[in-house]
Amino acid sequence: MATRILLVTSSILGEHGQSNALASHLRERVAGRDGLAVTHRDLAAESLPHLGLEELSSWQVDPEARSAEQQVLAQRSDSLIEELNAHDVLVLAVPMYNFGIPSQLKAWFDRVMRAGTTFRYTEQGPEGLVKGKRAVILAARGGQYAGTELDSQTPHLKAMLGMIGIVDVSVIYAEGLAMGDSLREAALKEARQAIDGLVADL
Template sequence: MNILHLDSAITSDASVSRKLTADIVARLTAADPAASVTYRDLNEGVPAIDTTWFRAVRVGTDNPTPEEEARVETSDRLLAEVQDADTLVIGLPVYNFSIPAQLKNWLDQIARAGVSFRYTAEGPEGLLKDKRAFVAYTAAGTPIGSDLDHASGYLRHMLGFMGITDVTFVPADGLAMDRAAGMARAQAALEQIAA
């Protein structure tokens, strides 16, 4: 099993989502000691897509500039990590009711027509199939699945759009109101994870 472990929290060692992603990876590797893990901290920087990225990655040029070559290389590397993975473990701390900017940047980098999805006569088809994802959802005050939660549904949609439809959330929500209850919900979800 190849695991891609992604963190995106800005709170460093105080992050609950980082603790939960580490716990998920520990459960998976305990069940499969031969598993390999690729770790990426999205908080260390994922470039936002822009006009240069569009020209280089989506359009392509015959004579790319060094900057355009760098954009393609970054996008290709991020996408290859997903293509090589059987299992994704994603930290999803909720900021201002949605996903962190660095996680959105990562999704934008890997959502590439003809590579991670394609358009067909029947509609879009995800090309990153036969993978599963575990998402550590953490929020101080945004209950998962509530009208205020613009994070979990969006991430589930984007993963599914690219073919990753086996998505399990490990929620630790309501942490500002009742931290113990939020962590208990997460622990109960962790115990349901089977490699």
């Protein structure tokens, strides 16, 4: 059976986005390889609305009792969770916007982090219900932030993934992309090599 990769991109810059370039490199390396299959979800091209009370409330209603509107609203979350559960590896290609993640990606997390479905609260604390998966973050940044206080993005992503049960998380950084041509090219080359190694290990 093929290893199924869910690739989620969220850059608003389209073909000019460096995180999208890293995602494209991954897809090129996977293409034609036996035993690997990729599903690409572009959250910028097919954006989700911000989560609102009516949609949140629809999750609390028994599926058989939902109104037609509630069924449509709940289906957004249901389908994204089904897609996540159907894959073995989650790859998030993430640009850094104002020290955080794109709002498009946050809207995705708001729907896959669902109490009672992808995690639950117990007397010992929260328990993730999405088991046996790994995640890889392709992090593209204009500056150099990894390992510093300004990198609030990495711990945020790891915390959200861990909440739903994905604790095997690795990060491939491409940093300093706005700090001159030589630094940019060196960072992208290193990131592409790391992606090559990732694909070889899958």
